[in-house]
Amino acid sequence: MNATLIKRLFRVIQSGTSADVDVLCRRIVDEEKKQGHGRVAKELEQILTAKQPPKSGPHTGTLQRLPTSRRESAPLMQEIPVDKLRHHMVLPDSVERRFHRIEKEFAARTRLAKHGLKPRHRILLYGPPGCGKSLGAERLAWNTGLPLRKVRFDTLMSSYFGETMTNLRRVFDAAQNSPCALFLDECDSLARSRTERNDVGEITRITNALLEMLEDYKGDGLVIAATNLDSALDSALFRRFDEVLKVPLPGTEEICRLLKTTLSPMETDAGIVWREIARAMDGMSGSEVVHIAQNAAKHSVLEGRRSVGEADIRRALTEILERQQAQE
Numbered sequence: 153m154n155a156t157l158i159k160r161l162f163r164v165i166q167s168g169t170s171a172d173v174d175v176l177c178r179r180i181v182d183e184e185k186k187q188g189h190g191r192v193a194k195e196l197e198q199i200l201t202a203k204q205p206p207k208s209g210p211h212t213g214t215l216q217r218l219p220t221s222r223r224e225s226a227p228l229m230q231e232i233p234v235d236k237l238r239h240h241m242v243l244p245d246s247v248e249r250r251f252h253r254i255e256k257e258f259a260a261r262t263r264l265a266k267h268g269l270k271p272r273h274r275i276l277l278y279g280p281p282g283c284g285k286s287l288g289a290e291r292l293a294w295n296t297g298l299p300l301r302k303v304r305f306d307t308l309m310s311s312y313f314g315e316t317m318t319n320l321r322r323v324f325d326a327a328q329n330s331p332c333a334l335f336l337d338e339c340d341s342l343a344r345s346r347t348e349r350n351d352v353g354e355i356t357r358i359t360n361a362l363l364e365m366l367e368d369y370k371g372d373g374l375v376i377a378a379t380n381l382d383s384a385l386d387s388a389l390f391r392r393f394d395e396v397l398k399v400p401l402p403g404t405e406e407i408c409r410l411l412k413t414t415l416s417p418m419e420t421d422a423g424i425v426w427r428e429i430a431r432a433m434d435g436m437s438g439s440e441v442v443h444i445a446q447n448a449a450k451h452s453v454l455e456g457r458r459s460v461g462e463a464d465i466r467r468a469l470t471e472i473l474e475r476q477q478a479q480e
């Protein structure tokens with residue numbers, strides 16, 4: 153195997169997703185075949201096909217039947233399989249440290265309990281769209297080994313009086329009885345859908361019920377809520393969380409890392425001035441930056457080139473900017 157491939161393999165293991173590792177492994181097999189190392193290539197291929205699914209976390213064995221809504225028996229939660237959890241995030245150091253602290257405290261929960269202490273376990277993630285709030289919840293589940301169970305607001309919200317509350321109670325009871333990372337994604341949707349119905353009494357009752365359930369939650373897992381809004385959320389709700397984490401827009405440094413990470417399964421031209429390109433993406437979300445890098449990679453593959461160049465990235469950037477302008 154040549155040095156470039158070895159370096160790329162290490163880079164991908166360090167920062168890529170398991171899909172990236174797969175792509176690169178297949179390139180290595182091709183390379184071995186091309187060099188006439190048929191036996192090695194075959195053995196490597198066999199290893200790839202015999203690949204085991206990722207090990208489940210310490211709690212996945214405890215999976216019990218997930219709760220359903222009373223009237224329609226529709227599932228109130230959806231469990232994301234461990235091998236589908238994305239967990240590679242690019243964050244400013246200060247934010248990364250706070251994520252890491254939650255994971256460290258969880259890992260040390262038995263030691264903390266001996267001193268009467270509890271790990272931070274009620275987490276609120278907020279920030280602009282596309283910057284990694286949902287990804288952050290997946291990463292917390294991955295790193296703690298907890299199964300990620302996402303609340304389905306579509307089935308939770310019932311038009312029948314009092315039923316939403318019963319459903320919410322079922323969700324929290326289930327989380328209490330079987331440790332998991334209970335994920336209330338876009339939790340502001342609770343407030344929004346209630347406002348649309350203009351049922352102020354119901355809004356207050358459900359918000360209060362949610363506050364109470366958060367406060368009473370004594371489970372061994374995590375409760376993670378995510379929202380785009382920081383002002384519209386009830387300030388009492390903010391107080392109920394023991395970690396309120398802003399997931400910010402990426403800065404120049406993070407944009408550079410996002411571009412390089414996304415492009416890590418590909419070769420990139422030497423001499424790309426990453427910081428300059430990143431500066432041109434100032435104010436964009438992580439999701440937009442990843443899209444630009446993916447589009448640049450696709451373009452270079454379609455053009456039959458093996459290496460992504462600065463022009464590919466700039467082209468993809470211009471395309472996104474033009475699309476945004478057209479929408480304004």
Ligand SMILES: Nc1ncnc2c1ncn2[C@@H]1O[C@H](COP(=O)(O)OP(=O)(O)OP(=O)(O)O)[C@@H](O)[C@H]1O
Binds near residue numbers: 242281283286
């Ligand atoms: N900090 C980040 N690190 C790595 N990838 C990121 C980051 N932020 C965004 N992305 C990329 O953008 C995609 C979308 O991110 P995600 O869904 O977590 O955003 P979000 O904050 O939950 O957005 P929304 O408010 O719209 O729900 C991710 O799958 C990932 O590819």
Ligand SMILES: [Mg+2]
Binds near residue numbers: 285286287338378
């Ligand atoms: Mg999200």
